[in-house]
Amino acid sequence: LWELIIVGAGPAGLNAALYAARKGIEVLLLTEDLGGQVIDTNGIDNYIGKRETNGSQLINDFWEHIQQYDIATIVGEKANEIKAMQGEHRVISNNNREYKARTIIIASGAQKRHLGMKQEYVLTGRGVHYCAVCDGYLYAGRPVAVVGGGNSGLEASLDLAKMDCDVSLIEIQNELMGDQYLQEQIEKNDNIRVYKGTQVKKIKGEEKLESVVIKDNKTAEEKELSIDALFIEIGLVANSDFLNGMVGTNERKEIIINENNETDVEGIWAAGDVTNIKDKQIIIAAAEGAKAALRVNEYLK
Template sequence: MTSRDCDLVIIGGGPAGLTAGIYAGRARLCAFLIEKLIHGGQMMTTDLVENYPGFPEGISGPELSDRMRQQAERFGLKILTGEVVQLIPGTAQDPAITVVTEDRRLRSGAVVIATGASYRHLGVPGEKEFIGKGVSFCATCDGALYRDQEIAMVGGGDTALSEVIFLTRFAKKIHLIHRREALRGAKYLQEQVLNHEKVQVHWNTVVEEFRGGQYLESLKLKNVKTEEESELTVTGCFIAIGITPNTQWLNDLVPTDEWGFIVTDQEMATQVPGIFAAGDVRSKNLWQIATAVGDGAIAAYAVEKYLDKLRGEGKS
């Protein structure tokens, strides 16, 4: 039997991490959740979540996050603020995993990595200020907020084109802004977008600035070939230029796919014993609050089974 500080450390306080905490608490596991910023992940930047079951009128991202946190804490989850900088795997004789932050070390029976992914930003003036106030990175989450309005989409790949098609259900007009003279997405998506009466494509164009008062009102555009500048009046702008998993700190500890997302099995287990992954940080086909919640529940259940196995072997 080896000594440890807790049964489970969850890294990341988004929906996957908080759900793992709820299920861990219900299993009577001693669990810590470490979040470097504030709990909630990308939910905190979503004004209205309309696609999460149980809220017919929708619910704000921060409120949904806070409810999840309260529920997790009610089941005994201990939430710590800090940034995890290293994981030290256990050994066959001592399987406890050491979680290292800037100011503490915790020995845990298992770890769930739920650090999520970050949307790639344009990095231009006004973008950060208008996130949640007209600038969005998720059409599925926020598209319905722009019913009968004129909006923009930045990008040219599969995600951008799919989201443009989705947004045509709501928006009056969609300006697709693409920095090249040809789209990169699948041909069948291109055909739907280019032939849609609601879509206008701005070729060889980039956004140079987001403008407005309390909310987004317009975009400053620039044609990269002619260098001509213009202003486009819109009430919303979606950005789909890719996402980056928050896995750089792992230093190749666990296998990832070609984009850096963690590869797991169906029980959210990585190839490193005792280390699991859940939510947007994981390699999968759909990144949503609902799928993150499912991942978190499965991961916590798998952790419980893993720890039971260690106890049976006299290693926990």
């Protein structure tokens, strides 16, 4: 029986592990991967004390730090289910192993939201991408489309246009949603064509992406765009499906926590992007992880 199991090893889970271990708590860190969303991040310049770094470097620094403590870690195993059982909660993994703990911190973060179309999954990495910052350079000078007119979609479109891509920007609402400053840049850019009030109806291609069919919501007119890459930038969704409603979540699937990181189940805390904390940032997730571990420490005492 562990005193604490932490699910997830992004900034929230890693910092929770550090704080828990420093309090002498017997902790098991169970995670699908090491680093979470940070691994996909190129330049990071808003983590205090690190004027300029990148995702893998920052995670490496976190990892080296926590390795100074006694933290049992299982990487590559996913929590498939958590069963709340007073004083002896269970975490059941995708390998059908069962781990018992007095307390749990859920720090399973978030992932890019998908459109939910079959060919989207088939062609992921073969034309369909979720991070223009990471993969855009593969398509320099080629025709591409971006789905999503929020800040990330607008930034992705501008980055791709800078790489001489011919960019079609597709937004389901009648207006772009991102910052005014970015919208102005988009309007001025000859490499970007904007389709507002338009949605993706079909993604085509077998071995690699060939085109997308888009539909104007008002006129119902359809149009096929021949493109080499589709960047889906429609926000994030909390990784909370595996909990199956075991703790309370909001309409965005984020776990609802109070200022002590408590969920509505005794002995289960949550931290970072998986929660309803508004700001999704590395330093905030890390701090939330620390807070959760300190509250767990008080509880265990």
